[in-house]
Amino acid sequence: MVLRIVPTDFLMVQDAIDVSIPGDSIQILAGKFDGFRVDVENLKIFGCGIGRTIIAGAPAQGTSDGVFVSAERTTLQGFTVQGFIGNGIFISSSSSVLKEVEVKFNTLMGILGVGNSNLIINCIASNNTSVNGSGIEIFAFTSSYVINCISTQNLGDGYFLRFGKLINSSANENNNGISVDTRSTILANETLKNNGSGITIASDLNNIIDNKVCNNEESGIELTVFSDENAIDSNIARNNGTDITDAGILVDPGSADNTIRFNKARNNVEFDIEAIPPADTDNTFDGNKCENSDPPGLCT
Template identity: 25%
Template sequence: MRKKHITCLAAATVALATALGGAAVPSAAAGPGDHVVRPGGSIQSAVDAASPGDTVVVLPGTYHESVHITKPGLTLLGVGGRVVLMPAATGTKAAGTCAASGNGICVAGTKGHTVDDVSIRSLTVSGFAKSGVWASWTGGLSVRRVTARSNGTWGIAQEHSAHADLRDNTATGNGDAGIFVANSVSEEGGATDTQGTEIRNNSLTGNRIGVTARRVRNLLIDGNRMSGNCSGVFVVGDESKPAAGAMTVSNNRIEENNKYCAATPRLSAIQGSGVVLTGSERTVVRDNVIRGNVGATPLSGGVVLFKSFVGALNTGNTISRNLVRDNMPADLADRDTSGTGNAFDGNTCGTSVPAGMCAE
């Protein structure tokens, strides 16, 4: 175990003992690179005082603030599973650019200077107008055991970022996607390479969409549980090059995503969609359980290939070895009739459009 990780663990243990027993945290035990925030204190002040590579340990409590991180290697660690970040009280002027933009935690670099290796652990971010966790121009971001609930747009979101690890989180009741990964939210353009971003073992319920991958390539969506959304997984491409795709969607449970979401200027109504590919190339959808996704929109069904809303086709995608049952209007639906090289192989299902794509 590396020295940094030992130091972080020691700090968390001392902080938890403080929370439970009320004793003061010995400064020597906290370590020179650790900063402890108690209820009533400011997380942002601790972040501002920290140096790259330090750990900010937050003791249990509710903190009415947003946190803006621009230092590489920083760890923001909640203790005891009872650290909640919420917006400042109504009528209080938002402090800082993260709060002003409606986000809970922001990790923000720039085009010429990414913020790398930031870790966010064991926090709840709730009720922010835009995103619970927002990242832009980052590398190696790690978000684990974070609960993002009831935020206006996204639970956990990133753009212009690579090699992220988004794992063991809970996103529920967010206005758009529980987890959102994009090339950019403000520009069109070809898909960017996420360099192996992983979205693993998250619980995604009651959002508009469980996971949205928009105009990105080279990522893994694996082992997640998605239910009660309007759609489980949505892969979005456009006519720009390179196309979105070259990703794997595997080993997920995508069940009863039957919430109804009305149409938006960019997208038709959504209900009962398990996995939707629009304008994707070389995406692999395999070994998933996709059940009971029921709706009557053009995007409804278990696994749906659909020509993107700007006309881009699906090409070279593989849908294989999935258990796809009790979805309506069909378990498998290829509604992108002009797409080429898309293969459906070895899927256990009952209905398909066109007919004949089910192995059983």
């Protein structure tokens, strides 16, 4: 295993990657450097910290992205990726780790992960500018984990999850906080404030547990049409909504066999909990503490 240092040993990060073998490490010192493509397995590439080591300028080879990862078991840690016309970081491989990385002011996603079983931890995504994109997007077929991350002021979703687990993270001032588009996603201990919508569920068999969803312009938590068998459990929804189409927790018609229980909702517009018929009878409401509901009786 060899440690290569940029720019001491190699002027460019890509030059160091090109001569590396699996198990090697690359340290990027403070400064600004072009993007790079990781196509050697089991490399650890680490900078001197967010805001000190900055990846900007020319994109990764053959892409418009800042960092493109196609190799398994890559570790990226301790730098900022900013200002690319594609994604900040694109992960097409599996079993990789992103830790303490910032992605900002990129034209598409901040982080886009389409591989399986990746870990994104202690990362920050901000001011990425695709209205159809996300600060952090997981689009996989087996679960990846996003833990202790911040997604803020992105023009699309803070997070978009397909087979993802989002834990102890926050979404603030995004067009939408979190969108869930497939089964078996877990959202736990998230904080969502001042987004367009808070949490939007458009799939089945998800667990939305112990989240704080407050001060969002639209509904705090929404189960859309044909979202079935989800658990919306022990969340706090306060001060969400601005018009009669919104609610603290909104259950759309055609959404069935969901369990909405033990949530606390206050000061939402127009209702704390609203279930549009036949969703009021097609789902289970139990132990929710709120001030008003439509129809009446969904609160205790």
